[in-house]
Every structure is written in structure tokens, then in C-alpha cells.
Amino acid sequence: MTAFTDKVVTVCGEELALFEGGALKEYDKAVFQRVGKYWDELAKIPDYKAWKGYNGRSDVKLELKSNGEVKKIIRNKNQPWSAAFISWVAKQAGAGDHFHYGPSHSVYMVKALREAKKATSKAKKATSKAKFIARRHTQYAPKAGDLIACERRSLEDATFDTYIDFVVAGRFEAHCDFIVGFNEAKTKIITIGGNVGNSVKAKSWPLNSKGHVGDRDPTSSVAGVVCIIECRL
DSSP: OOHHHHHHHHHHHHHHHHTGGGTSOTTSTTTHHHHHHHHHHHTTSGGGGGGTTOOTTTTEEEEEOTTSOEEEEEEEOOOOOHHHHHHHHHHHHTOGGGSOOOSSTHHHHHHHHHHHTTSOTTTOSOOOOOSEEEEOTTTOOOOTTOEEEEEEOSSOOOOTTTHHHHHHTTOOOEEEEEEEEEOTTSSEEEEEEESSSSSEEEEEEEBOTTSOBOSBOTTOSSEEEEEEEEEOO
């Protein structure tokens, strides 16, 4: 592991602990402003300045107790913040200008896929110098610091070869998690992501004999794996 990937693992672990392993939700008193930090960091980029001040309660209607804790959730239409979380982790870990930050996973997924397409079929190895580049999940064994990128459509799966076309057509439903390590037997990888069940949570992904993940997020019936985004920092 590198200094960057070490930091990714550390930052993700700290956020997981802050959200008590997923027990605390985006709108809870202890963490709703933390979600705001993810958005505020993203809002430093001029194209995303509209997100400044957004937080885990911005579009949630709640009935609160006298101490500010949630008594009842009346309505939750909050903007998904999973991409803001990934962008924040990458920034905190020191990705600098190498990562394409955005409020949608498609921002860095499309960039990584386009970098991958610079590779020639003969070379079978990317000529791109990008620090984040897409790999086919059926051919690449993921490691800590990489991202697992999924598409979340129930009727039709986007793939390594078709996801860019999906985005061009205005279909942006996606989710990414950072890989933070393996189980002791090295038969599963562990990821941490934001806005998973309205919280920060870890997932366990089974690996086949070649060290590759399967075609779907093991916690979802609809999320198909588009690619692994390899971290080369």
C-alpha cells in the first residue's frame, strides 16, 4: 500500500466509526452536519458551488425531540451524497488534481473509462498516465484504494463498454465504494461507502479463485458492477 491508499483506509475507517458502523443516519443530530462537510468541500469547486450549506437534513422533514434528536421521519427527499462522500475521502487522502471530484459518480467513472479506452487491444495495458483508470472487473484483481463502481438500474445493466452511453443518454444512477482491505482469508474484499442505507457502511464482497469480484453488489438485487477504478497513486 502507498501513503495515499493508507490514508484512504484511515479516513474511511474514521467516517465509519463516526456513523457508528451505519447505526447513525444522515439526518441524525450527531452526523447531519458531517454530511454537510462533504458537500461544502465539493462546493469549493466553482461548478458545484450551489451545494454549499447542504447537509443531511436539508431536504428531510423531521419531527424532533426537545434535545434535537429525531423523533419521527416524516419525509426524506435528501440528495444522494455517496459521490460527495467519495470525493471528500479522495480529497482528504491527498488525491489533489488527480481525482475528478463531483456530486455524481458518473463524473469520475466516465473519466476513468475514457482513460481505459486509450489502451490498445494489442498492448492490453493502458497507455494512460491517469492515476484513476477503469478495469474490467472480470479481469482485474482489486486492491485497497481502488473503487468498485456499480450502476443501479433494475431493467437494464450498464457495463464497462456501455456506461458512457448511458450517461450521455442522461442515465446517471450509479454508486461507488472505496476498497479498504480484505478479510483474513483473502476470500473477500471490504469496502466502505457513503449514503449506504442513509449512512456510512462497510460491505463484504466475495472473490472468486482469481481474486475477482462478481457481477453484482452482494447487498443489492439490482446494482451491477460496471468496473473497478484502479488507484495508481
